[in-house]
Amino acid sequence: MKFFQFPLLGTRAISEFVPAHDAILEPIDLEDNISAGDWVYERDSVPKITTEFWYHSTSQIWFKVERNTGTNQIYRAEVLRE
Amino acid sequence: MSMRLLKYAFIEDYAEDNWFNTPCDLKATYDVVIIGAGGHGLACAHYLAQDHGITNVAVLDSSYIGGGNTGRNTTIIRSNYLTPDGVKFYDQSIKLFKDLSCELDTNIFFSERGHYTLAHNTSTLRTARWRAEVNKHLGIKSEVVSPDEVLRACPEIQLDCGGSQAVEGALYHEPGAVARHDAVAWGYAKSASGRGVEIHQHTPVTGINTDSQGISEVVTPKGVIKTRTVLSAVAGQTPSITKMVGVKTPIEIFPLQACVTEPIKPWLNTIIVSGSLHMYLSQSSRGELVMGAALDPMELHSRRSTFEFVTGLCDQVLDLFPFLSGVKINRQWAGMADMTPDFAPIMGMTPVKGFFLDSGWGTWGFKATPISGKTMANTIATNLNDPLIQSFNLDRFKNFNLVGEKGAAAIGH
Ligand SMILES: Cc1cc2nc3c(=O)[nH]c(=O)nc-3n(C[C@H](O)[C@H](O)[C@H](O)COP(=O)(O)OP(=O)(O)OC[C@H]3O[C@@H](n4cnc5c(N)ncnc54)[C@H](O)[C@@H]3O)c2cc1C
Numbered sequence: 001m002k003f004f005q006f007p008l009l010g011t012r013a014i015s016e017f018v019p020a021h022d023a024i025l026e027p028i029d030l031e032d033n034i035s036a037g038d039w040v041y042e043r044d045s046v047p048k049i050t051t052e053f054w055y056h057s058t059s060q061i062w063f064k065v066e067r068n069t070g071t072n073q074i075y076r077a078e079v080l081r082e
Numbered sequence: 083m084s085m086r087l088l089k090y091a092f093i094e095d096y097a098e099d100n101w102f103n104t105p106c107d108l109k110a111t112y113d114v115v116i117i118g119a120g121g122h123g124l125a126c127a128h129y130l131a132q133d134h135g136i137t138n139v140a141v142l143d144s145s146y147i148g149g150g151n152t153g154r155n156t157t158i159i160r161s162n163y164l165t166p167d168g169v170k171f172y173d174q175s176i177k178l179f180k181d182l183s184c185e186l187d188t189n190i191f192f193s194e195r196g197h198y199t200l201a202h203n204t205s206t207l208r209t210a211r212w213r214a215e216v217n218k219h220l221g222i223k224s225e226v227v228s229p230d231e232v233l234r235a236c237p238e239i240q241l242d243c244g245g246s247q248a249v250e251g252a253l254y255h256e257p258g259a260v261a262r263h264d265a266v267a268w269g270y271a272k273s274a275s276g277r278g279v280e281i282h283q284h285t286p287v288t289g290i291n292t293d294s295q296g297i298s299e300v301v302t303p304k305g306v307i308k309t310r311t312v313l314s315a316v317a318g319q320t321p322s323i324t325k326m327v328g329v330k331t332p333i334e335i336f337p338l339q340a341c342v343t344e345p346i347k348p349w350l351n352t353i354i355v356s357g358s359l360h361m362y363l364s365q366s367s368r369g370e371l372v373m374g375a376a377l378d379p380m381e382l383h384s385r386r387s388t389f390e391f392v393t394g395l396c397d398q399v400l401d402l403f404p405f406l407s408g409v410k411i412n413r414q415w416a417g418m419a420d421m422t423p424d425f426a427p428i429m430g431m432t433p434v435k436g437f438f439l440d441s442g443w444g445t446w447g448f449k450a451t452p453i454s455g456k457t458m459a460n461t462i463a464t465n466l467n468d469p470l471i472q473s474f475n476l477d478r479f480k481n482f483n484l485v486g487e488k489g490a491a492a493i494g495h
Contacts, residue, residue, distance in 0.1 A: 001389070015390055038480060045334040047383040070384070
């Protein structure tokens with residue numbers, strides 16, 4: 001089982017979290033170079049370091065997690081604020 | 083005992099011919115370069131040679147034949163999909179599978195077992211009815227059956243499922259089958275190789291060059307190859323290959339795990355799938371129970387399997403089959419599934435001239451091996467998308483024209 005030190009929660013098993021997808025920003029102008037379809041669906045799913053939103057359902061806290069999708073190493077987790 | 087076996091035992095220099103050629107060096111040019119010696123790449127090579135006479139073909143693999151998802155899958159073959167496009171496509175695949183042992187002169191152990199998708203609540207029962215109606219309309223044998231009929235086919239099943247999620251019915255699909263995955267890859271490799279196709283194992287593609295006319299070169303550590311046609315059939319590594327040519331796709335990679343038990347006496351003559359319990363199982367010809375679950379929850383480019391997977395899966399399997407509690411797990415493994423948003427493949431031509439894609443096979447691509455090979459070979463030979471794969475083209479995402487097969491996925495994702 002894989003554990004990580006989360007702020008507020010302490011050491012938790014990562015299986016306790018519901019991972020959402022990459023934190024992709026809203027595009028400023030869809031008309032410019034990409035279509036809405038491209039923005040919704042295009043992914044760059046190669047091994048890389050990425051930032052994701054993870055939800056911890058028992059505490060109802062969202063986290064922003066930096067993780068390597070090639071090695072599954074987690075570098076950082078911070079509480080997601082508006 | 084067959085004479086052939088006796089010859090192996092008693093005559094020292096009696097040996098069967100090699101199944102595949104082992105070419106030394108890469109040639110400078112090929113008409114077609116296929117990246118990936120999994121079932122799909124090798125099937126395409128076979129049909130290019132057999133149906134279209136195109137044999138100046140190299141199949142390159144960074145690892146060994148069938149070492150990707152082909153050799154890691156749980157080999158369930160079925161055509162009870164939800165969309166007419168999906169149903170027609172997979173039905174053609176089953177038809178090819180049925181004659182494949184003869185066509186390839188290799189026993190692929192194709193075994194029709196029937197396939198039960200259990201429904202534990204009203205909403206899954208509703209999807210089962212929907213699938214059954216679409217299937218029947220297209221001439222595919224599927225029907226919704228009662229819990230009693232499930233019990234008749236599999237008397238060992240505990241229909242009350244430990245008391246919490248009783249089985250309320252099932253979608254029964256008579257053509258559901260299993261086959262030996264390695265044999266499918268080896269059979270296609272043998273046939274393609276016998277027709278002059280070169281299979282270069284341990285030859286990773288590290289770059290693809292283009293010029294004003296489209297694809298121009300494929301780069302490998304063993305040398306640079308000139309070609310105008312490349313097929314990417316690399317499943318879990320698709321995003322790395324498409325990146326080389328600047329083609330963007332919605333594919334995301336998630337690990338998918340499976341395991342087998344120790345061999346036990348034959349008792350399970352059908353295939354049992356439960357989406358609600360996130361599990362499925364069948365019994366192999368060796369007696370092992372072949373079992374799988376849902377995808378791992380996070381994008382990950384790794385084939386490490388986990389302890390949580392086995393414990394979680396066994397927990398669910400024991401709800402349906404408590405008598406298996408003393409049976410041991412023998413092996414477990416993982417593959418990398420190339421998932422698409424609509425659970426349908428991405429096949430055919432791409433915006434880059436000469437670059438063809440056979441991808442997006444996720445958790446469901448083994449059953450498509452023959453038909454994807456055949457339709458991709460036809461697409462490459464004619465430079466036109468085969469009619470059977472038209473709706474699986476990459477441009478459907480740009481146009482919001484998705485196929486919608488998620489409801490027919492074997493297990494909840
Ligand atoms: C655990 C598990 C269970 C499954 N169960 C089922 C099932 O029951 N039924 C079903 O229909 N499907 C199932 N699937 C899905 C199925 O296995 C795949 O969709 C299918 O095997 C894909 O075949 P392929 O030939 O496209 O890819 P693969 O067999 O993965 O072959 C791709 C090849 O490309 C090679 N490669 C990658 N990158 C490069 C490179 N840069 N250069 C050269 N070569 C490269 C790899 O080494 C590999 O050999 C399952 C998958 C998994 C992981």
